Amino acid sequence: MEILVIAMIAGIVGAVFMDLVEFQLERAGYSSGVTAAYVGRWLVNLLNGKWLHKDIEKTPAVRHEVQLGMLFHFIVGGGVVALLYPAFIQLVGLQTLSTHLIAGISYGLLTSVLPWLILLPSFGWGWFGMKTPFESEPVIAPLLSHTAYGLGIGVVFILYEVFTA
Numbered sequence: 001m002e003i004l005v006i007a008m009i010a011g012i013v014g015a016v017f018m019d020l021v022e023f024q025l026e027r028a029g030y031s032s033g034v035t036a037a038y039v040g041r042w043l044v045n046l047l048n049g050k051w052l053h054k055d056i057e058k059t060p061a062v063r064h065e066v067q068l069g070m071l072f073h074f075i076v077g078g079g080v081v082a083l084l085y086p087a088f089i090q091l092v093g094l095q096t097l098s099t100h101l102i103a104g105i106s107y108g109l110l111t112s113v114l115p116w117l118i119l120l121p122s123f124g125w126g127w128f129g130m131k132t133p134f135e136s137e138p139v140i141a142p143l144l145s146h147t148a149y150g151l152g153i154g155v156v157f158i159l160y161e162v163f164t165a
Contacts, residue, residue, distance in 0.1 A: 003086050006160050007153075011082020014108070014152030015074050021148035025141055032115060032129060032145075033136035037061070040069030042122060055133055056123035077149060081111055085153055100157040108150015115142045 025031060044062040045053070053059050062068075085107055094103035120129035120138055129138025 004083060006156065007082045007085050008078055010085065010104075010153040010156035012074060012078035013156050014082065014104075014149040015077035017148040017152035018077065018145045019073075022141070022145045025137075025144060030137045030141050030144070032120070032138045032141035033125070033132045033134060034115065034119065034123075036066045036069035036073065038065075038069065038123060039072055039119075040065030040067065042119070043068055043072045046122075052122050053124040055125070057133060081114070082153060085157075100154045100161070101151070102154075104150040104152070104154020104157065105147055106150065107153060108146045108148065109143065111149060112142045112146040115146075 022031075038056045041059055041062050042053070042056055044065065045059065085104075088107050088110075089100075089103050092103065092106075094100070094106075116128045116139070120132075121127055123129075125132045125138065129136065132138055
């Protein structure tokens with residue numbers, strides 16, 4: 001049970017790392033085009049039975065979409081996805097302190113498939129976001145931000161092992 005709590009904390013830290021990197025990437029002109037508002041809009045529509053959009057940008061806004069999008073981001077990153085990290089390290093056999101950085105980054109890279117194959121297509125932007133209706137970097141931006149997510153997870157697990165050894 002303790003490992004699941006650590007995984008949730010690691011996921012939240014990873015989500016914060018991701019947000020910080022996305023902010024810097026956006027300032028440098030590299031954005032996937034995904035915003036908290038779009039995620040919140042997608043979530044509300046998903047809960048109402050609408051999975052796919054022709055273009056999420058043209059879907060009518062919903063109340064509190066930014067807040068809902070951020071909440072969903074931290075629930076998914078801090079909970080659902082991060083809780084799979086302990087299984088991932090067991091599966092690939094990277095269970096020592098020295099390998100958590102490699103395992104975390106690898107896991108973060110692996111999670112890049114989530115926006116590429118689920119979120120961006122459901123926004124109406126195609127596989128890997130190749131049909132975004134505006135200038136964006138839908139392939140590289142998620143790779144970089146999800147690497148930061150994995151780094152956050154790896155750092156928390158390293159700190160956990162250092163302080164519990």
